[in-house]
Amino acid sequence: MDAPDTYIRSAGTALPGPAVDNAALARRFGMPKAWEQWVETFVGTRRRHFAVDLTTGDVRFSVADIGESAARRALAAARTETAQIDLVVMGTSSPDLLMPATVNTIADRLGIDGVATYQLQSGCAGAVQALDVAVQMLRSGRHRTALVLGADSCAKHLDVTMDAAGLPPAEQINGALFGDGAGALVLSTEPSPQAVAVRHVHNRLVGLGREPGQIIDWYGRADRGRDRPPVAEDYKAIEESVPELAAEVVRDVLDLLDWKGSEVDYVLPPQLSGRMTDRIVSHLALPGAHEVSCIRDTGNTGNALPFFQLEQLLPRMVTGDRALAVAIESSKWIQAGFALEKV
Structure with missing residues (x-):
């Protein structure tokens, strides 16, 4: 079955x-x-x-x-x-x-x-x-x-x-x-007129041997007063790595689904910052896809971001439209994304 x-x-x-x-x-x-x-x-x-x-x-x-x-x-x-x-x-x-x-x-x-x-x-x-x-x-x-x-x-x-x-x-x-x-x-699992089909979800750890791009510490009672920041970020490493990692996700998902880049109507890029999003989109080789972004008006909300993008996207899609979303986690370098189609 x-x-x-x-x-x-x-x-x-x-x-x-x-x-x-x-x-x-x-x-x-x-x-x-x-x-x-x-x-x-x-x-x-x-x-x-x-x-x-x-x-x-x-x-x-x-x-x-x-x-x-x-x-x-x-x-x-x-x-x-x-x-x-x-x-x-x-x-x-x-x-x-x-x-x-x-x-x-x-x-x-x-x-x-x-x-x-x-x-x-x-x-x-x-x-x-x-x-x-x-x-x-x-x-x-x-x-x-x-x-x-x-x-x-x-x-x-x-x-x-x-x-x-x-x-x-x-x-x-x-x-x-x-x-x-x-x-x-x-x-x-039940279709409806407004629903969009999930064609593929991509998740891959690619951090073997790489230093974390971001660390968020957890403090217990014994740790309080330690002289270390709760959040540390190697922004330069993120800036250098994320555009290419995002482009790899696009290539892998397109290959798996046998989609052409010209067939993607919408792209939901990683949302690190407004300027970084512009750099990332330029690496994705999806010139005909409409960008769906929210970062300039929400800041980087972490795990909430794809939902803000999807809230914008879903009402726009018509039958036959295809969308590709990408997320990159820099803490230990995870490539993620998903592909949608309005049917």
Whole structure:
């Protein structure tokens, strides 16, 4: 018996709090006007959202809060009741707690119980990994309708009392690059007029022998007070490696599906920053594909980003359209992506 096709029925997203533009960020942390201009010119991200109050440092939204909001929007868009969900998979690099898993907190809030749930801890590839798990399990025939989540909050690492101007540039850039957000998809083995078929999901570890491009530390009680940053990033390594890694994903997926680059109508590129996205797209050799990006207005929201892109994409697709998405995780170098077709 052939495995059933899997369809994305809807996408939903959530952003915490008001948008913080570069001018507001510079004022809050005492950065010079030149820094604000540098972010606009060389990073290309205009605004982002944070789950903390930048004045007090109080956490205003948890990952579960924004994940629940995104899930409810996706369920409403798909006209799907929570009782129909028989699988929940989540990708995140910043769960609220080590235990209980944030995916289970969200499921509980939604009234979902008695189903399989999985949480994958991963960086920017985590959303695609979660999609991969859900697609494979739906194709097994044991499940019919899945809720897939991706959410991250960098704000938990943001010290609002810090002397930002005194930080090294490698740490300053994180405040400009990253934002908080969540996304959700409803997947089903049942086609519907608005659904888009998932043709392939690509996940591959390519980090053998390579130094991590990003490290996010975890602090326990015994670690507190250690003189090391919670987040460290080798932005130069990322800048050099990601465009070619993304191009490899495109070539591999096209070859596997026997698609031509000219047959791809939409491309959802990795979303590191506005300027990096431009560089990446130029490497993908998909000149006829319409770019779907959100990074300039959301910041890098990690595992939420593909959902913001999909929320833009799904209403645009008409019968016969094809789309290709790419995500690259730099922590230990993971290539990820997926291909969609409107049928």
